[in-house]
Amino acid sequence: MTYCVAMCLDEGLVFASDSRTNAGIDHIATFRKLFTFGVPGERLIVLQSAGNLATSQSVVNxxxxxxxxxxxxxxxxxxxxxxxTALVAATVREVVARDAAPLAGNTDLSCSFLVGGQIAGGPPELYSIYPQGNFIQATEDTPFLQLGESKYGKPILDRNLEFTTSLAEGLRCALVSFDSTIRSNLSVGMPLDLLVYHRDSLIVPAGYRVTEEDAYYASIRKQWSAGLHELLAQLPAPPPEYNI
Amino acid sequence: MTYCVAMCLDEGLVFASDSRTNAGIDHIATFRKLFTFGVPGERLIVLQSAGNLATSQSVVNxxxxxxxxxxxxxxxxxxxxxxxTALVAATVREVVARDAAPLAGNTDLSCSFLVGGQIAGGPPELYSIYPQGNFIQATEDTPFLQLGESKYGKPILDRNLEFTTSLAEGLRCALVSFDSTIRSNLSVGMPLDLLVYHRDSLIVPAGYRVTEEDAYYASIRKQWSAGLHELLAQLPAPPPEYNI
Known part of the structure; x- marks a missing residue:
């Protein structure tokens, strides 16, 4: 499985992906799911993938x-x-058509992509391509999109993320969302690939890989966990009708 | 859909269920999913259900x-x-066998149950019956079990719930878990049915229904939301390599 989240905020874009792939629980490997295309000063296009690894790798290749x-x-x-985004979707169709019957049988070849970035002359944008090949765009009302094991990490985003959220807070929100997902689901794993893009900078950032040893991620995890414990402990005691 | 959680803790048992059922998004209704059996001074047995409503209602009836x-x-x-628990599972099998072909066709008649309580002479126990009819038991290592839309509300339980957690804290944890789920998923809805059982009390509690207007639940939701915002804002700023 996979977990990817991307945000299209007022200040720019945030992308975060895990790197675990699995075919059954005893066939686990690490593969990058975040890919960067671009021309400095002119365009940045970031792809994040989920689903059939053979298909998504072929599409990127x-x-x-x-x-x-x-x-x-x-x-x-x-x-x-x-x-x-339409070109990525067309390439997904092309690969699935090539790899389908007769060899593939009932194998699910489908995959999903998030496509975000900015091309000179336009604003930063973010899209999600469904396995069916059609796609939707993030808006100011719904400034984040997810792929894969999205449910564990969704509440923290639903509660805290708005279009006006800063890039730094968006990034912290993404890290907490990943921590919650990784703790609850074995199919999502470290390292994480992160990329932050500042609106109108038109640079092609190298991105950053967060490993298990990353001191900042460790401090976020520790502080968040301790803070949640404290928050729970501070909640008021239930009234008598709750029978405690 | 449905969300139910039950906890088997050192001090006793906590049960919480939502009450929304839906067949498609335009056929939504409120049905109780928490049922109590018992003989004061001798036994308490609590059932929580998810899945096909016709099946689960027939089983309880x-x-x-x-x-x-x-x-x-x-x-x-x-x-x-x-x-x-074995008796509940056998009754599920009986109802599904009765209601299956030829009329039901491909309709999914399956349902799941949590069964918890205490019978004089034994400790408090908690079981989860799979749609297939077999069942597992909560242990000190894994003191909570969930049914239905379990992923949104699982991180807070994974992070904070242990066998030694008090009933009051377990209940608060359950309320936060429901709040996170209800905010992120339309198929889980108010009111909630709660039941707290103190170990060895062998009473049959009436339980408590939490409505939208419940002042305590509203205060928990508000305080939790504000606390999370503050916690996020207090997290340290990312170091330079994160490109913020």
């Missing part, structure tokens, strides 16, 4: 391979992030 | 109807909570 091919649209030539 | 029938085992006569 084909998108990379075609960057130099000016005969067809590619992620360095499409004029808008909407077109970039 | 049959179990009630048979309480007076001394010719066969019933929930007032079985000697242990283990036997009570």
């Amino acid at each position: 084909l998108l990379k391979q075609r960057l130099g091919d000016t005969a067809q649209a590619n992620l360095h030539s499409v004029p808008t992030l909407y077109e970039a | 049959l179990l009630k109807q048979r309480l007076g029938d001394t010719a066969q085992a019933n929930l007032h006569s079985v000697p242990t909570l283990y036997e009570a």
Whole structure:
């Protein structure tokens, strides 16, 4: 399984992905699920993937391979992030069609992508491509999108994330959301890949990999856990009708 | 859908259930999912249900109807909570067999139950019956069990609940777990049915229904929400390598 979250906020974009893949519980591996395309000063396009690893890797490989091919649209030539998302979706369709019957039988080849970034002339945008190939866009009302094991880490986002939330607070929210998910679900695991993009900077950030040893993530986890304990302990005692 | 949680703690048992049922998003109704059997001074048996409403209602009705029938085992006569759970599971099988083909076709008739309580001579116990009819028991290592939409509300339980947690803190934990679930998932809704049982009291508590207007639940929700906001804001700022 997988957990990815991306946010499209007033100040810019935040992306966070785990890196665990599994085919059954005894076939676990680490694969990066966050991929960066871009031209400094002109565009940044970030992809996050979930679902069938063979399909998502093929999609990313084909998108990379075609960057130099000016005969067809590619992620360095499409004029808008909407077109970039449509191109990723078309590539998913192409790979699934290629890898389907007769060899694949009933294997589920589907995968999902989050596509976010900014292309000069447009605002930062964020899209989610469904396994069916159609896609939706994050808005000011719903500034975050998730992939995979999204339920454990959703309450903290639902409660705290708004379009006007700062990038730093968005990032902390994402780290807490991942901590909650990783504690409750074995199929989501470290390390995490993070990327923060400041609106209109049009740089292509290297991103940052958070390992088990990361001191900041460890401090966030510890402080959050201790704070929750304290918060629970401070809640008022139930009245008599609760029979405590 | 449904969300139920039950805890088997050192001090006793805590049960909490939502009351929303839905068949599609435009067919929503309120049905109690927490049922109490018992003989004061001798036994308490609490059932919580999820899944097909026709099946779970039939199971509870049959179990009630048979309480007076001394010719066969019933929930007032079985000697242990283990036997009570086996009886509930057998009744699920009986109802599904009765209601299955030819009329039901592909309809999913399955349902799940949590069964908890205490019978004089034994300790408080808690079991979870799978839709397949087999069942597991809560232990000191894993003192809580959930049914239905369990993921949103699981992190707070995973983080804070231990066998030695007090009933009052367990109850607060359950209320926070429900608040997180209800905020993130429309298929789980108010009112909530709560029941707290003190170890060895062998009383049959009336339980308590938490409505939208409940002042204590409102204060818990408000304080928790504000506390989380504050906790997030107090987390340290990310170091430079995080690119904030």
